[in-house]
Amino acid sequence: MKKNILTLTATVALALSASAQKVGFEEYNLKNGMHVILHQDNSAPVVTIGVMYHVGSKDEVDGKTGMAHFYEHLLFTGTENIKRGEWNKIEAANGGTGNANTNWDRTYYYETFPSNNLELGLWMESERLMHPIIDQKAVDTQNEVVKEEKRQRMDNAPYGKIIYGDVYNHIFDKHNYGRPMIGYIKDLDAAKLEEFKAFYNKWYMPNNAVLVVAGDIDVKNTKKLIKEYFEPIPARTLPKREQVVEPERTQEKRVKEYDANIQIPAIILAHKTPSMKERDSKVLDVISTILSNGKSSRLYKKLVDDKKKAFQVISFARNLEDYSVYVIAALPSGDTPLDDLIKEMDEEIYKLQTELISDRDLQKVRNKFENNFVASNSNVEGIANTLARNYMLVGNTNQINKELDVINSITKEEIREVAKKYLAKNRRVVIEYLPKKK
Template identity: 85%
Template sequence: MRKSILTLTAIAFAMGISAQKVEFEEYNLKNGMHVILHQDSSAPVVTVGVMYHVGAKDEVDGKTGMAHFYEHLLFTGTKNIGRGEWNKIEAANGGTGNANTNWDRTYYYETFPSNNLELALWMESERLMHPIIDQKAVDTQNEVVKEEKRQRMDNAPYGKIIYGDVYNHIFDNHKYGRPMIGYIKDLDAAKLEEFKAFYDKWYMPNNAVLVVAGDFEKATAKKMIDDYFGPISQRTLPNRVTIIEPERTLEKKVKEYDSNIQLPAIILAHKTPSMKERESLVLDVISTILSNGKSSRLYKKLVDDKKKAFQVFSFARELEDYSVYNIGAIPLDETSLDDLTTEMDEEIEKLQTELISDKDLQKVRNKFENRFVASNSNVQGIANSLARNYMLVGDTNRINTELDIVNSITKEEIRDVAKKYLAKNRRVVIEYLPKKK
């Protein structure tokens, strides 16, 4: 009998109930690998994800780009999976897989019909035990990375904003100031031994978390996990150097150019607290108030009412050591960037001096609950959330407590955090301008 599939979103809206608690079990293997199990039999699928605690911030000067490079390289094949066969095996067994990288971590995941759990675990253990790292693989993936950079960044309108290439203006010391994808010249100059050394330095069981989420039996899954990952030896983790970024005390103004745009943009960029901190969530709430949706303050004012902006945006990129919060707008017609800055500053000042209404506060809480339900509406999303909260927040159960934290945020906190972190003397004003090709 075919099982019916109901997402958490559908359940929540159909029944009018709050977001469901995510049940999980976690433990460590003897080699230090952390394991998280989440059972969900609502659909006959299972996701296996492995997150490694290595990202762009861990790269050495002159050898950037390797964290993201491995996101591609580790799909080449292994000692027991032929070169180019990885995706074919997934497809032949009804599965899909992918990977992604940021400044803090690299995440690989696969989703299969639940009767292929063992296959998924074997493939991920192969990635850790027997990867193909040779010159042919490096040369092939180097071209793939270059093409990705051309499509997603070099030739994408506003790509430097979206993918963080403007962060060098925000961070003076921290490695978050480097592009997440690194510099192509560094990859071109890197020797095969250096690629292997990066893998040996960071890819080990005691620097990873394994998540299994979906339709499976715990006892069976634990046995498979122990069989495939237990024999992998732990190694000594490298020492991480904590880089302290000084607080900005004077407003900084810079210009960036993009040959892919016709309309300029103005960005008010801020360094904000780590994703572990409560204030980071408060800033996420502020971002929602300012520009999330057509009922947000900046959209209603600049796009609908005054028709000074073609588009407005603000977003918080939450990271392990520090976070980034950007507020921006694209002008309409003859509106100047200075005019947009003045208008945005007025809305920021209101948040810094006035308490938001009960209605606005409840609207924000509703949006966060909807976002939680949407992001955890399938086992793939839950697996990602569990791994991220364990590795970067240091609290796996944050997946269940984040909404409680948001719902406990007061109007006074919103005002005080806006006053503290959105102060003019702490920000970088970026004029993002068209550049002739």
Template identity: 75%
Template sequence: MKKSILSLASVMLFAFAANAQKVEFEEYDLKNGLHVILHQDNSAPVVTVNVMYHVGAKDEENGKTGMAHFYEHLLFTGTKNIERGKWSEIQSARGGTGNASTDWDRTNYYQTYPSNELKLALWMESERMLHPIIDQKAVDTQNEVVKEEKRQRMDNAPYGKVIYGDVYNEIFDKHNYGRPMIGYIKDLDAAKLEEFQAFYNKWYMPNNAVLVVAGDFDKAEAKTWVKDYFASIPKREAPKREKIVEPIRTKEKRVKVYDANIQLPLVGMGFITPSFKERDAKVLDVISTILSNGKSSRLYKKLVDDKKMALQAFSFSRPLEDYSVYLIGSILAQGADKDELIKEIDDEIVKLQTELISDEDLQKVRNKFENQFVASNSNVQGIAATLAREYLLGGDTNRINNELDIINSITKEEIREAAKKYLAKNKRVVMDYLPESQKK
């Protein structure tokens, strides 16, 4: 079976590359509010079914954190018609794979199969939406799984608090993005079964989700199965959420974070930046590429190659629905001076704020984004996830086809102005990420 899964993945990776430049799709709504997106590509005999729910860590109540991520695990337990513990076994037996992910804005489930198993994939996702097993046994079992994941990914992983956003509480003062995405284990331990059930009833409904079918299938047949399995799922009152407005920072904040799993300090700068839907978010992505994408990038070349002050340099945005988080930083080399390293980073930011980048650098950035776009849309899993995200969080499915146009229209002047506006010293949080041994 392992061989067949690898073969399936290989087919997905290579067969779609030639058709990745423009993504064709059809979309419509069922009467119960479920939005459906169909992307047909018959170049390889595989199909992905992706269901994304508009609920994430930001939607949790105080004292009841971790529910969104918990459901990512819980909904693999089984359903009324899928025996407990048999979900993955069914997938593997039919040549498929599947997984899920959670962030602060959404929870996403997907399955990929040989194309003749589309009916099975749709039925399983309809079962997950309508008939999941949410009992005490399932909750107790998954609670241990979630704890182990937290230990592996954050508690015991070097720099895990930065990678998985556990330091966002230092960046956000009011917004729920400041909570750890995985939640607080003490909240999950204290939660009662009826609270888990209430979370499902509040958020898991067809009118709070999008269903994407991408790959090799017959449209008429797919529409019939979608109707058969999903149209009868009851629509419920849509959950109401109020956007939490984060105050604009006007003074630099400095904090210390300790990690028992590291030997070398990391210096990080965190900024609150616009929603991924905004044009300026793309401009900041361009700035990230200039600063740290590849060994010829400004920060890497200066800090790692030339001055030998750092082992690694990075800058990237965590794209989110209400705001994004922009991080710039570096892992210090042995004996490097932290304040000197911050000064060198600041010098590069000032250059972006005061000087226009060259035509050559701008073209290099555009080339990199084109390569990234092709890579992300070279398989049906990637296309399905992007279509779901752009509809559910971006508000426009066709954003999938507009990204390169936006990147290619960004000017050198916009880059300079965005660096001034969002990367100012008085708007940042500077984090000293230190070994636990340095804690006094």
């Protein structure tokens, strides 16, 4: 029976590998320094136009936080040639959708249109860069939008501080990753219009951006349109980024964090881990999958199914440009003490640090990664995002075609050694995440 199971596993892996087709792309630079990536896929009449700017919350200065995320909202207000409040209406009237997102490292704007509206999408993104409306009315309006988003996602959301990084201040003592990605509202309230404009002028320029066009395109015509709409935008001098070195922790740190929106506490084991550019970050993604990805993972089976000491276990790696964050968390069931959960979690971590995982477990992890890869790159929106991120933050656009090779080359010995190095007790922060009366 075991032989049949392993044969089935190998067959599934082969089928997934066949689905993970190579992603073709072309990349080049405009004269103003803007990087361009084109991916042609004529299988469906849609196209995604995305622009990723190399600016995030880590680039903000003390007392002026929140600017990066603020612009995610502000640049949908309108431009000199798109009336205030008309941006989304134009998209919808032409069969399109659009959105934006921000993290600590970058800000990404994108739209997806029927492919016959490619030129419209390129014009709109060039307008966002050339002629944005940055006036007091726009700032005041979006300030209220940002406050409401913070209330919904963080202030009033159970465990929102974990999800959106408000607890990272316990992990980073020097690096700006220790600040909330959304910033501090008091800083936005105090900011003057000139300071908002200064942030835009400092970071929003073609030589600090990558333009990606993915989907049903004619490459020659697309290049012509890109040159027409983007090359006239002048380059500017980019500020030099300070490389902040976060000291390695040598002693376990234990802190308490309170949340008025929860009734059940949580215990969090938080670790500073290497940059997303480094191979070890991929190994930690594999470790995270082994420990708590799904109901068959080690911690879920042990704490939730078998011993019933927890009703939920999670872990995730937030891969970032300078450093990354790896979090393991559990919510106790009944009166289970948090220290008891730590003991159980440490036992599973210790097994990874001292024992080699089985061939079967390693293949199961590889299958999950191949499934996730196929899902995330199953449409042109996902491919556009991945191409832009790999160019800007990893430094290699073709990582999209190497990702699975890297995962499949990770050995059992590497998993053990990386677990020893980065999940050591003296490198971690233990956070007791506790209920607090409103």
